[in-house]
Amino acid sequence: MTELAAIQSKNGHANGYASGHSNGTANSHSKEASPLTNDQIPISPSAPQDVPGLLSQIASHGDAFLGIDPDARLKLLEDARALVNALETPRESMIRYCWAQSTIYAAIETGVDIELFHKLSLSDKPKSAAELAEDTGCDPFMLSRLLKHLAAMDVIGEAGPDLYRRTGFTIALCSEKYSDGFPLMTRRFTAGIHALPAYLKKNGYRNPTNPTDTALQLGFNTDLHFFETVKQDPVTAKQFNNHMSIYSLGRPSWMDVGFFPVQERLIEGSNTTNDNVLLIDMGGSIGHDLSEFKRKWPDAPGRLILQDLPTVACHAQGLDPTIEVMPHDFFTPQPVKGARAYYMHSVLHDWPDDMCRKILANLIPALRPGYSKVLINENVIPDKGAYWETTSLDLIMMTIGSGERTERHWYTLLESARLKIIKVWTAPAQKGEESLIECELA
Ligand SMILES: C[S@@+](CC[C@H](N)C(=O)[O-])C[C@H]1O[C@@H](n2cnc3c(N)ncnc32)[C@H](O)[C@@H]1O
Incomplete structure:
Protein backbone atom coordinates (compact mmCIF):
# COMPACT_ATOMS: atom_id res chain seq x y z
CA MET A 1 0.00 0.00 0.00
CA THR A 2 1.38 3.47 -0.92
CA GLU A 3 1.80 6.11 1.75
CA LEU A 4 -1.06 8.10 0.19
CA ALA A 5 -3.36 5.10 0.15
CA ALA A 6 -2.36 4.28 3.72
CA ILE A 7 -3.27 7.75 4.99
CA GLN A 8 -6.48 7.75 3.01
CA SER A 9 -7.32 4.32 4.32
CA LYS A 10 -6.52 5.48 7.87
CA ASN A 11 -8.96 8.35 7.27
CA GLY A 12 -11.40 5.86 5.86
CA HIS A 13 -11.72 7.54 2.44
CA ALA A 14 -10.31 6.88 -0.98
CA ASN A 15 -8.84 9.63 -3.21
CA GLY A 16 -9.06 12.22 -0.47
CA TYR A 17 -12.54 13.37 -1.39
CA ALA A 18 -15.57 13.13 0.87
CA SER A 19 -12.96 12.95 3.61
CA GLY A 20 -13.39 16.37 5.16
CA HIS A 21 -9.70 16.85 4.44
CA SER A 22 -9.84 19.35 1.62
CA ASN A 23 -7.27 21.96 2.52
CA GLY A 24 -8.59 25.06 4.15
CA THR A 25 -12.34 24.64 4.24
CA ALA A 26 -14.92 22.14 5.35
CA ASN A 27 -16.25 20.05 2.50
CA SER A 28 -19.88 19.58 1.65
CA HIS A 29 -20.09 16.17 3.33
CA SER A 30 -18.71 17.11 6.70
CA LYS A 31 -19.62 20.01 8.94
CA GLU A 32 -16.32 19.76 10.82
CA ALA A 33 -13.08 20.08 8.87
CA SER A 34 -10.13 18.28 10.43
CA PRO A 35 -6.87 20.12 9.98
CA LEU A 36 -4.36 18.20 7.91
CA THR A 37 -1.40 16.74 9.68
CA ASN A 38 2.07 17.68 8.43
CA ASP A 39 2.28 14.25 6.80
CA GLN A 40 -0.89 14.84 4.85
CA ILE A 41 -0.12 18.32 3.47
CA PRO A 42 2.28 17.16 0.74
CA ILE A 43 -0.06 14.46 -0.54
CA SER A 44 -3.59 15.79 -0.15
CA PRO A 45 -5.20 17.53 -3.11
CA SER A 46 -6.36 21.07 -2.38
CA ALA A 47 -10.05 20.63 -3.20
CA PRO A 48 -10.80 16.94 -3.82
CA GLN A 49 -14.50 17.47 -3.21
CA ASP A 50 -14.66 19.61 -6.39
CA VAL A 51 -13.14 16.93 -8.63
CA PRO A 52 -16.27 14.86 -9.47
CA GLY A 53 -18.29 17.96 -10.43
CA LEU A 54 -15.43 19.37 -12.50
CA LEU A 55 -14.99 16.08 -14.33
CA SER A 56 -18.63 16.01 -15.35
CA GLN A 57 -18.51 19.68 -16.43
CA ILE A 58 -15.40 18.92 -18.48
CA ALA A 59 -17.19 16.02 -20.15
CA SER A 60 -20.15 18.17 -21.09
CA HIS A 61 -18.14 21.25 -22.16
CA GLY A 62 -15.79 18.87 -24.01
CA ASP A 63 -18.73 17.54 -26.03
CA ALA A 64 -19.85 21.09 -26.82
CA PHE A 65 -16.29 22.03 -27.84
CA LEU A 66 -16.09 19.08 -30.23
CA GLY A 67 -19.51 20.10 -31.52
CA ILE A 68 -17.93 23.49 -32.34
CA ASP A 69 -19.83 25.58 -29.80
CA PRO A 70 -17.86 28.87 -29.93
CA ASP A 71 -18.25 29.50 -26.17
CA ALA A 72 -17.24 26.00 -25.06
CA ARG A 73 -13.47 26.44 -25.41
CA LEU A 74 -13.24 29.05 -22.67
CA LYS A 75 -15.54 27.11 -20.35
CA LEU A 76 -13.47 23.97 -20.88
CA LEU A 77 -10.26 25.89 -20.26
CA GLU A 78 -11.58 27.36 -17.01
CA ASP A 79 -12.80 23.91 -15.86
CA ALA A 80 -9.43 22.41 -16.73
CA ARG A 81 -7.63 25.10 -14.72
CA ALA A 82 -9.99 24.56 -11.80
CA LEU A 83 -9.35 20.81 -12.03
CA VAL A 84 -5.59 21.30 -11.89
CA ASN A 85 -5.98 23.57 -8.86
CA ALA A 86 -8.30 21.11 -7.14
CA LEU A 87 -5.95 18.18 -7.76
CA GLU A 88 -2.71 19.92 -6.87
CA THR A 89 -1.40 19.49 -3.36
CA PRO A 90 -0.36 22.61 -1.46
CA ARG A 91 3.28 21.58 -1.94
CA GLU A 92 2.80 21.31 -5.69
CA SER A 93 1.07 24.70 -5.84
CA MET A 94 3.85 26.29 -3.81
CA ILE A 95 6.53 24.83 -6.09
CA ARG A 96 4.64 25.96 -9.19
CA TYR A 97 4.38 29.55 -7.91
CA CYS A 98 7.86 29.74 -6.40
CA TRP A 99 9.98 27.77 -8.84
CA ALA A 100 8.20 27.11 -12.09
CA GLN A 101 6.59 30.46 -12.91
CA SER A 102 9.69 32.60 -12.39
CA THR A 103 12.04 30.21 -14.18
CA ILE A 104 9.82 29.51 -17.18
CA TYR A 105 9.53 33.25 -17.63
CA ALA A 106 13.33 33.55 -17.66
CA ALA A 107 13.63 30.63 -20.09
CA ILE A 108 11.06 32.14 -22.50
CA GLU A 109 12.64 35.58 -22.37
CA THR A 110 16.06 34.06 -23.09
CA GLY A 111 14.51 32.05 -25.92
CA VAL A 112 13.08 35.26 -27.39
CA ASP A 113 16.46 36.99 -27.07
CA ILE A 114 18.39 34.22 -28.87
CA GLU A 115 15.61 33.73 -31.48
CA LEU A 116 15.21 30.13 -30.37
CA PHE A 117 11.53 30.06 -31.28
CA HIS A 118 12.24 31.27 -34.82
CA LYS A 119 14.80 28.52 -35.31
CA LEU A 120 12.47 25.88 -33.94
CA SER A 121 9.47 27.08 -35.92
CA LEU A 122 11.07 27.22 -39.37
CA SER A 123 9.45 23.88 -40.20
CA ASP A 124 7.43 21.21 -38.44
CA LYS A 125 10.50 18.95 -38.48
CA PRO A 126 11.85 18.33 -34.96
CA LYS A 127 15.28 19.77 -34.17
CA SER A 128 17.89 18.37 -31.81
CA ALA A 129 19.34 20.36 -28.93
CA ALA A 130 22.71 20.29 -30.72
CA GLU A 131 21.22 21.76 -33.92
CA LEU A 132 19.45 24.47 -31.93
CA ALA A 133 22.68 25.30 -30.09
CA GLU A 134 24.41 25.73 -33.45
CA ASP A 135 21.53 27.81 -34.85
CA THR A 136 21.49 30.15 -31.85
CA GLY A 137 25.23 30.25 -31.13
CA CYS A 138 24.71 29.08 -27.53
CA ASP A 139 26.69 26.74 -25.31
CA PRO A 140 25.05 23.35 -26.06
CA PHE A 141 24.93 22.25 -22.42
CA MET A 142 23.40 25.53 -21.22
CA LEU A 143 20.83 25.43 -24.03
CA SER A 144 19.95 21.80 -23.36
CA ARG A 145 18.98 22.81 -19.80
CA LEU A 146 16.74 25.63 -21.00
CA LEU A 147 15.16 23.35 -23.60
CA LYS A 148 14.33 20.71 -21.01
CA HIS A 149 12.50 23.26 -18.85
CA LEU A 150 10.69 24.79 -21.84
CA ALA A 151 9.53 21.28 -22.80
CA ALA A 152 8.64 20.35 -19.20
CA MET A 153 6.39 23.41 -19.09
CA ASP A 154 4.90 22.70 -22.57
CA VAL A 155 6.23 25.88 -24.18
CA ILE A 156 7.92 23.68 -26.80
CA GLY A 157 7.10 20.10 -27.75
CA GLU A 158 9.31 17.08 -27.15
CA ALA A 159 9.71 14.67 -30.08
CA GLY A 160 12.33 12.32 -28.56
CA PRO A 161 15.47 12.40 -26.40
CA ASP A 162 16.98 15.91 -26.78
CA LEU A 163 14.68 16.42 -29.77
CA TYR A 164 12.19 19.29 -29.84
CA ARG A 165 9.36 20.52 -32.00
CA ARG A 166 7.37 23.69 -32.34
CA THR A 167 3.92 24.31 -30.80
CA GLY A 168 1.27 26.94 -31.56
CA PHE A 169 2.71 29.08 -28.78
CA THR A 170 6.25 28.73 -30.17
CA ILE A 171 5.04 29.90 -33.56
CA ALA A 172 3.30 32.94 -32.00
CA LEU A 173 6.55 33.84 -30.22
CA CYS A 174 8.19 34.31 -33.63
CA SER A 175 6.15 37.49 -33.96
CA GLU A 176 7.53 40.53 -32.10
CA LYS A 177 3.98 41.58 -31.36
CA TYR A 178 3.70 38.54 -29.09
CA SER A 179 7.28 38.07 -27.92
CA ASP A 180 7.84 41.72 -26.95
CA GLY A 181 5.57 41.26 -23.89
CA PHE A 182 8.34 39.24 -22.19
CA PRO A 183 11.26 41.69 -22.33
CA LEU A 184 8.76 44.53 -21.77
CA MET A 185 7.63 43.11 -18.43
CA THR A 186 11.24 42.64 -17.30
CA ARG A 187 12.37 46.05 -18.52
CA ARG A 188 9.51 48.11 -17.08
CA PHE A 189 7.21 46.16 -14.73
CA THR A 190 8.59 43.09 -12.99
CA ALA A 191 10.92 44.84 -10.52
CA GLY A 192 7.92 46.98 -9.51
CA ILE A 193 5.73 43.90 -9.06
CA HIS A 194 8.42 42.22 -6.97
CA ALA A 195 8.70 45.40 -4.88
CA LEU A 196 4.95 45.52 -4.20
CA PRO A 197 4.99 43.61 -0.87
CA ALA A 198 7.81 45.82 0.50
CA TYR A 199 6.15 48.97 -0.84
CA LEU A 200 2.78 48.13 0.72
CA LYS A 201 4.40 47.24 4.03
CA LYS A 202 6.37 50.51 4.04
CA ASN A 203 3.17 52.46 3.36
CA GLY A 204 0.97 50.83 5.97
CA TYR A 205 -0.94 48.77 3.39
CA ARG A 206 -2.72 51.81 1.95
CA ASN A 207 -3.93 51.80 -1.64
CA PRO A 208 -1.32 53.67 -3.72
CA THR A 209 -2.74 56.70 -5.55
CA ASN A 210 0.30 58.86 -6.22
CA PRO A 211 1.74 57.58 -9.51
CA THR A 212 5.21 58.92 -8.73
CA ASP A 213 5.36 57.12 -5.37
CA THR A 214 4.54 53.49 -6.11
CA ALA A 215 6.11 50.06 -6.10
CA LEU A 216 7.39 50.85 -9.60
CA GLN A 217 9.59 53.70 -8.32
CA LEU A 218 10.76 51.56 -5.41
CA GLY A 219 11.54 48.54 -7.59
CA PHE A 220 13.30 50.47 -10.35
CA ASN A 221 14.89 53.05 -8.04
CA THR A 222 13.52 55.98 -10.05
CA ASP A 223 11.40 59.10 -9.43
CA LEU A 224 9.78 58.97 -12.85
CA HIS A 225 6.16 58.20 -13.67
CA PHE A 226 5.72 54.99 -15.66
CA PHE A 227 4.87 56.83 -18.90
CA GLU A 228 7.95 59.07 -18.46
CA THR A 229 10.11 55.92 -18.34
CA VAL A 230 8.43 54.75 -21.55
CA LYS A 231 8.95 58.12 -23.25
CA GLN A 232 12.66 58.09 -22.46
CA ASP A 233 13.38 54.61 -23.71
CA PRO A 234 12.69 53.86 -27.40
CA VAL A 235 13.13 50.10 -26.87
CA THR A 236 10.44 50.03 -24.17
CA ALA A 237 8.23 52.27 -26.29
CA LYS A 238 8.40 49.84 -29.22
CA GLN A 239 7.78 46.82 -26.95
CA PHE A 240 4.90 48.57 -25.16
CA ASN A 241 3.21 49.58 -28.42
CA ASN A 242 3.53 46.02 -29.74
CA HIS A 243 2.13 44.58 -26.53
CA MET A 244 -0.78 47.05 -26.64
CA SER A 245 -1.55 46.06 -30.22
CA ILE A 246 -2.28 42.43 -29.31
CA TYR A 247 -3.28 42.20 -25.62
CA SER A 248 -6.99 42.27 -26.36
CA LEU A 249 -7.02 40.28 -29.62
C1 LIG B 1 -2.48 51.25 -21.83
S1 LIG B 1 -2.13 52.08 -23.30
C2 LIG B 1 -3.60 51.79 -24.23
C3 LIG B 1 -3.39 51.94 -25.70
C4 LIG B 1 -4.62 51.67 -26.57
N1 LIG B 1 -5.70 52.57 -26.27
C5 LIG B 1 -5.04 50.23 -26.41
O1 LIG B 1 -5.98 49.95 -25.67
O2 LIG B 1 -4.40 49.37 -26.98
C6 LIG B 1 -2.29 53.76 -22.83
C7 LIG B 1 -1.96 54.74 -23.94
O3 LIG B 1 -2.06 56.07 -23.40
C8 LIG B 1 -1.04 56.84 -23.99
N2 LIG B 1 -0.77 58.03 -23.17
C9 LIG B 1 -0.16 58.10 -21.95
N3 LIG B 1 -0.10 59.34 -21.53
C10 LIG B 1 -0.68 60.11 -22.47
C11 LIG B 1 -0.95 61.50 -22.58
N4 LIG B 1 -0.59 62.34 -21.63
N5 LIG B 1 -1.60 61.94 -23.68
C12 LIG B 1 -1.98 61.07 -24.65
N6 LIG B 1 -1.76 59.74 -24.60
C13 LIG B 1 -1.12 59.27 -23.52
C14 LIG B 1 0.13 55.90 -24.05
O4 LIG B 1 1.11 56.34 -24.95
C15 LIG B 1 -0.56 54.60 -24.49
O5 LIG B 1 -0.61 54.48 -25.88
Missing part, protein backbone atom coordinates in the same frame (compact mmCIF):
# COMPACT_ATOMS: atom_id res chain seq x y z
CA GLY A 250 -9.37 37.32 -29.74
CA ARG A 251 -11.65 38.74 -27.04
CA PRO A 252 -15.06 40.20 -27.84
CA SER A 253 -14.70 43.71 -29.19
CA TRP A 254 -17.30 46.47 -28.69
CA MET A 255 -17.32 46.96 -32.47
CA ASP A 256 -18.68 43.44 -33.04
CA VAL A 257 -22.34 42.79 -33.65
CA GLY A 258 -24.07 41.88 -30.37
CA PHE A 259 -21.88 44.06 -28.13
CA PHE A 260 -22.41 47.81 -28.65
CA PRO A 261 -24.94 48.77 -31.38
CA VAL A 262 -22.50 50.77 -33.51
CA GLN A 263 -24.99 51.47 -36.29
CA GLU A 264 -27.85 52.63 -34.08
CA ARG A 265 -25.94 54.50 -31.37
CA LEU A 266 -22.85 55.86 -33.12
CA ILE A 267 -23.42 56.12 -36.86
CA GLU A 268 -27.12 56.96 -36.95
CA GLY A 269 -27.63 60.50 -35.78
CA SER A 270 -24.08 61.50 -36.62
CA ASN A 271 -23.50 64.41 -38.95
CA THR A 272 -22.58 62.97 -42.35
CA THR A 273 -20.87 66.01 -43.86
CA ASN A 274 -17.32 65.30 -45.03
CA ASP A 275 -15.45 67.13 -42.29
CA ASN A 276 -17.55 65.57 -39.51
CA VAL A 277 -15.39 63.66 -37.03
CA LEU A 278 -17.01 60.33 -36.17
CA LEU A 279 -14.49 58.86 -33.75
CA ILE A 280 -11.37 60.08 -31.96
CA ASP A 281 -9.24 57.42 -30.28
CA MET A 282 -7.52 59.24 -27.40
CA GLY A 283 -4.37 57.45 -26.22
CA GLY A 284 -4.92 55.12 -29.15
CA SER A 285 -1.30 53.95 -29.33
CA ILE A 286 -0.32 53.04 -32.91
CA GLY A 287 -3.87 52.86 -34.21
CA HIS A 288 -4.86 49.20 -33.87
CA ASP A 289 -8.38 49.97 -32.59
CA LEU A 290 -9.15 52.49 -35.34
CA SER A 291 -7.77 50.04 -37.93
CA GLU A 292 -10.15 47.42 -36.56
CA PHE A 293 -13.02 49.91 -36.70
CA LYS A 294 -12.23 50.77 -40.32
CA ARG A 295 -12.07 47.06 -41.19
CA LYS A 296 -15.35 46.25 -39.46
CA TRP A 297 -17.28 49.42 -40.40
CA PRO A 298 -15.71 50.45 -43.76
CA ASP A 299 -18.68 52.56 -44.82
CA ALA A 300 -19.14 54.54 -41.61
CA PRO A 301 -19.27 58.23 -42.55
CA GLY A 302 -16.96 60.82 -40.99
CA ARG A 303 -13.33 61.23 -40.05
CA LEU A 304 -11.35 58.89 -37.79
CA ILE A 305 -8.61 60.53 -35.72
CA LEU A 306 -5.87 58.79 -33.76
CA GLN A 307 -4.38 60.76 -30.87
CA ASP A 308 -1.45 59.83 -28.65
CA LEU A 309 1.73 61.42 -27.33
CA PRO A 310 4.06 62.61 -30.12
CA THR A 311 6.62 59.92 -29.20
CA VAL A 312 3.96 57.24 -29.80
CA ALA A 313 1.92 58.77 -32.63
CA CYS A 314 5.07 58.96 -34.80
CA HIS A 315 5.16 55.13 -34.82
CA ALA A 316 1.61 54.82 -36.19
CA GLN A 317 2.52 53.63 -39.66
CA GLY A 318 0.82 51.66 -42.40
CA LEU A 319 -2.67 52.72 -41.29
CA ASP A 320 -5.59 53.07 -43.67
CA PRO A 321 -5.02 56.48 -45.32
CA THR A 322 -8.37 57.73 -44.06
CA ILE A 323 -7.15 57.51 -40.44
CA GLU A 324 -5.64 60.85 -39.39
CA VAL A 325 -2.79 60.83 -36.89
CA MET A 326 -2.71 63.77 -34.47
CA PRO A 327 -0.13 64.06 -31.68
CA HIS A 328 -1.97 65.19 -28.55
CA ASP A 329 -1.39 65.13 -24.80
CA PHE A 330 -4.73 64.44 -23.14
CA PHE A 331 -3.73 66.53 -20.12
CA THR A 332 -4.16 69.54 -22.42
CA PRO A 333 -7.44 70.82 -23.92
CA GLN A 334 -8.96 68.58 -26.60
CA PRO A 335 -8.43 70.49 -29.86
CA VAL A 336 -11.14 68.70 -31.90
CA LYS A 337 -14.52 70.09 -30.90
CA GLY A 338 -17.93 68.52 -31.42
CA ALA A 339 -16.90 65.04 -32.62
CA ARG A 340 -19.57 62.35 -32.52
CA ALA A 341 -17.49 60.19 -30.15
CA TYR A 342 -14.34 60.43 -28.07
CA TYR A 343 -13.07 56.95 -27.36
CA MET A 344 -10.56 55.78 -24.74
CA HIS A 345 -9.42 52.17 -24.44
CA SER A 346 -7.42 51.12 -21.37
CA VAL A 347 -6.49 54.74 -20.80
CA LEU A 348 -8.28 55.78 -17.61
CA HIS A 349 -7.16 52.58 -15.83
CA ASP A 350 -3.60 53.95 -16.09
CA TRP A 351 -4.45 56.91 -13.88
CA PRO A 352 -5.76 57.49 -10.34
CA ASP A 353 -9.15 59.21 -9.97
CA ASP A 354 -7.84 62.78 -9.57
CA MET A 355 -5.79 62.50 -12.77
CA CYS A 356 -8.70 60.90 -14.67
CA ARG A 357 -10.74 63.94 -13.68
CA LYS A 358 -8.01 66.16 -15.19
CA ILE A 359 -8.08 64.18 -18.45
CA LEU A 360 -11.87 64.45 -18.58
CA ALA A 361 -11.86 68.15 -17.61
CA ASN A 362 -9.72 68.76 -20.70
CA LEU A 363 -12.22 66.86 -22.82
CA ILE A 364 -15.55 68.18 -21.49
CA PRO A 365 -15.42 71.62 -23.22
CA ALA A 366 -15.05 69.85 -26.59
CA LEU A 367 -18.28 67.86 -26.20
CA ARG A 368 -21.36 69.07 -28.09
CA PRO A 369 -24.34 68.72 -25.73
CA GLY A 370 -26.89 66.15 -26.90
CA TYR A 371 -24.59 64.96 -29.70
CA SER A 372 -21.10 63.97 -28.54
CA LYS A 373 -20.50 60.70 -26.72
CA VAL A 374 -17.59 59.56 -24.59
CA LEU A 375 -16.95 55.85 -25.10
CA ILE A 376 -14.82 54.30 -22.39
CA ASN A 377 -13.57 50.78 -23.13
CA GLU A 378 -12.41 49.44 -19.77
CA ASN A 379 -12.74 46.56 -17.36
CA VAL A 380 -15.70 46.72 -15.02
CA ILE A 381 -14.75 44.37 -12.21
CA PRO A 382 -17.65 42.43 -10.74
CA ASP A 383 -18.08 42.10 -6.96
CA LYS A 384 -17.74 38.32 -7.26
CA GLY A 385 -16.07 36.00 -9.74
CA ALA A 386 -13.60 38.48 -11.27
CA TYR A 387 -11.53 36.98 -14.08
CA TRP A 388 -7.83 36.30 -13.44
CA GLU A 389 -6.69 38.31 -16.46
CA THR A 390 -8.41 41.37 -15.05
CA THR A 391 -7.26 40.88 -11.47
CA SER A 392 -3.65 40.44 -12.59
CA LEU A 393 -3.87 43.60 -14.67
CA ASP A 394 -5.37 45.36 -11.65
CA LEU A 395 -2.32 44.47 -9.54
CA ILE A 396 0.04 45.55 -12.33
CA MET A 397 -1.85 48.85 -12.35
CA MET A 398 -1.48 49.00 -8.55
CA THR A 399 2.29 49.06 -9.06
CA ILE A 400 1.93 52.25 -11.12
CA GLY A 401 -0.58 53.88 -8.76
CA SER A 402 -3.83 53.21 -10.63
CA GLY A 403 -6.19 50.27 -11.12
CA GLU A 404 -9.21 48.57 -12.63
CA ARG A 405 -12.62 49.73 -11.37
CA THR A 406 -15.96 48.28 -10.33
CA GLU A 407 -19.22 49.60 -11.81
CA ARG A 408 -19.86 51.60 -8.64
CA HIS A 409 -16.41 53.14 -8.87
CA TRP A 410 -16.96 54.08 -12.54
CA TYR A 411 -20.29 55.79 -11.72
CA THR A 412 -18.70 57.80 -8.89
CA LEU A 413 -15.69 58.81 -10.96
CA LEU A 414 -17.52 59.74 -14.16
CA GLU A 415 -20.34 61.57 -12.41
CA SER A 416 -17.74 63.62 -10.53
CA ALA A 417 -16.30 64.57 -13.93
CA ARG A 418 -19.64 65.94 -15.28
CA LEU A 419 -20.44 62.85 -17.33
CA LYS A 420 -23.61 60.78 -17.29
CA ILE A 421 -23.38 57.04 -17.95
CA ILE A 422 -26.02 56.11 -20.54
CA LYS A 423 -25.27 52.40 -20.40
CA VAL A 424 -22.50 49.92 -19.59
CA TRP A 425 -22.37 47.56 -22.58
CA THR A 426 -20.83 44.10 -22.09
CA ALA A 427 -20.53 41.20 -24.51
CA PRO A 428 -22.71 38.19 -23.78
CA ALA A 429 -20.79 35.07 -22.68
CA GLN A 430 -17.63 37.10 -22.19
CA LYS A 431 -14.78 35.87 -20.03
CA GLY A 432 -13.18 38.98 -18.63
CA GLU A 433 -14.81 42.22 -17.86
CA GLU A 434 -13.92 44.60 -20.68
CA SER A 435 -17.01 46.72 -21.29
CA LEU A 436 -17.95 49.83 -23.22
CA ILE A 437 -19.18 52.61 -20.95
CA GLU A 438 -21.29 54.97 -23.05
CA CYS A 439 -21.42 58.49 -21.60
CA GLU A 440 -22.73 61.92 -22.45
CA LEU A 441 -22.44 65.32 -20.85
CA ALA A 442 -24.42 65.37 -17.60
